[in-house]
Amino acid sequence: MGDTEELANALRDAARQAGLAVAEVEGLHLLSGGASKEMWAFDLIA
Numbered sequence: 809m810g811d812t813e814e815l816a817n818a819l820r821d822a823a824r825q826a827g828l829a830v831a832e833v834e835g836l837h838l839l840s841g842g843a844s845k846e847m848w849a850f851d852l853i854a
Contacts, residue, residue: 812836819850829854 816833823830836850 815848816850819852823852828852 816836819833819836820830823833830852832853834851834853836848839847839849841847
């Protein structure tokens with residue numbers, strides 16, 4: 809399992825624990841940015 813897939817699974821699980829009816833995480837991708845931090849974009853699909 810790749811890092812992106814693991815992150816998508818963790819995001820989906822966290823959203824469900826927060827009470828959201830999430831079926832999938834789509835469009836997960838790393839945004840260009842800073843040297844010391846990563847920023848990601850994604851959509852939660854119900």
